[in-house]
Amino acid sequence: MFAAENGLKGDPRLLAISEAIRVIPNFPKPGIMFQDITTLLMNHKVFKDTIDIFVDRYRDMDISVVAGIEARGFMFGPPIALAIGAKFVPLRKPRKLPGEVISEAYELEYGTDCLEMHVGAVEPGERAVVIDDLVATGGTLSAAIRLLERMEAEVVECACVIGLPEVKGQHRLNGKPLYVLVEPRQVDHCR
Amino acid sequence: MSACRDDDPRIIGIKSKIRVVPNFPKPGIMFQDITTLLLDPKAFKDTIDLFVERYKGKNISVVAGIEARGFIFGPPIALAIGAKFVPLRKPRKLPGEVISEKYILEYGTDCLEMHVGAVEPGERALVVDDLIATGGTLCAAMNLLERAEAEVVECACVIELPDLKGRDRLKGKPLYVLVESH
Numbered sequence: 001m002f003a004a005e006n007g008l009k010g011d012p013r014l015l016a017i018s019e020a021i022r023v024i025p026n027f028p029k030p031g032i033m034f035q036d037i038t039t040l041l042m043n044h045k046v047f048k049d050t051i052d053i054f055v056d057r058y059r060d061m062d063i064s065v066v067a068g069i070e071a072r073g074f075m076f077g078p079p080i081a082l083a084i085g086a087k088f089v090p091l092r093k094p095r096k097l098p099g100e101v102i103s104e105a106y107e108l109e110y111g112t113d114c115l116e117m118h119v120g121a122v123e124p125g126e127r128a129v130v131i132d133d134l135v136a137t138g139g140t141l142s143a144a145i146r147l148l149e150r151m152e153a154e155v156v157e158c159a160c161v162i163g164l165p166e167v168k169g170q171h172r173l174n175g176k177p178l179y180v181l182v183e184p185r186q187v188d189h190c191r
Numbered sequence: 192m193s194a195c196r197d198d199d200p201r202i203i204g205i206k207s208k209i210r211v212v213p214n215f216p217k218p219g220i221m222f223q224d225i226t227t228l229l230l231d232p233k234a235f236k237d238t239i240d241l242f243v244e245r246y247k248g249k250n251i252s253v254v255a256g257i258e259a260r261g262f263i264f265g266p267p268i269a270l271a272i273g274a275k276f277v278p279l280r281k282p283r284k285l286p287g288e289v290i291s292e293k294y295i296l297e298y299g300t301d302c303l304e305m306h307v308g309a310v311e312p313g314e315r316a317l318v319v320d321d322l323i324a325t326g327g328t329l330c331a332a333m334n335l336l337e338r339a340e341a342e343v344v345e346c347a348c349v350i351e352l353p354d355l356k357g358r359d360r361l362k363g364k365p366l367y368v369l370v371e372s373h
Contacts, residue, residue: 024286028283034286036287038306041275044270047266047269047276051270070259071262072262074259074260074262075265075276078229078266079267079270081235082232082239085232086232087235088229089230090229098212099210099224
């Protein structure tokens with residue numbers, strides 16, 4: 001669900017967040033309008049507001065795990081985890097995590113990729129939130145949910161800054177609630 | 192320099208949470224795994240607090256973090272001290288216009304990139320990563336910032352491997368670390 005439909009309608013922070021995201025046409029390939037969050041990270045107030053919105057939502061939900069998807073999920077997940085007193089669990093591309101891991105394959109447009117999590121990072125029954133900068137098809141988030149559920153954690157919600165049109169109207173991803181702050185813009189503002 | 196107060200109970204706690212994984216990514220390497228630190232909310236918070244205490248109020252407007260583990264420590268520091276966060280990334284990850292800096296690996300070379308326009312001339316910057324080994328990556332990061340005419344105030348890492356003398360490869364810039372591992 002979009003934040004504007006869930007208690008934050010008209011919140012000026014959401015407009016500022018949307019405008020802080022830079023749109024790069026034809027990256028990484030022709031036809032893709034890439035939603036670049038690095039310009040958001042360069043605006044301290046907007047970055048802080050982004051984190052605060054997630055923190056306000058999750059602080060009283062008894063969340064003990066924030067799982068972030070490599071690499072842009074690593075920029076949003078830890079500040080949220082620190083503010084709500086949860087552990088941060090990085091979900092990584094293959095062969096990056098040392099020690100024992102579990103792996104989950106997922107579909108790309110062409111081929112498959114894989115996400116890994118440390119064995120022992122989460123305990124059965126822990127309540128978890130999954131964070132990434134953007135949700136498109138939901139393939140990566142679905143793999144993240146499966147990793148956490150294989151370790152018997154409960155995925156309470158998936159949270160992303162940006163949600164592509166494919167997920168608009170879907171309040172759930174694989175049966176899990178999805179919380180998104182803004183839609184992508186198609187045209188960049190001059191800045 | 193290491194953190195001044197080695198007997199600070201926070202430092203002892205942080206060091207105890209770092210897991211050493213032998214023979215990763217290849218035989219003979221004792222890998223310093225910070226993910227176990229991230230699983231302890233108090234130790235993770237103490238880690239960030241130690242850096243924030245050092246850098247708050249020092250007019251630092253840029254925290255640059257090195258992909259990928261620098262992305263975990265850099266943003267919380269940036270948010271707490273009022274700075275922007277600038278990700279320094281492997282090639283072809285950043286969209287739009289970038290500058291690139293090559294650096295030497297044990298076998299071959301690699302490359303670090305930063306967005307054009309991420310930093311302005313004269314900005315005071317920190318470079319953050321989880322660990323400094325030979326210093327090659329940190330040196331490349333410093334070069335990127337200096338090419339954009341920012342001033343690198345200090346490099347900050349959770350862990351230093353002092354035997355690899357990375358500290359000497361930072362072009363005279365200071366290094367601040369929380370724990371050493373020999």
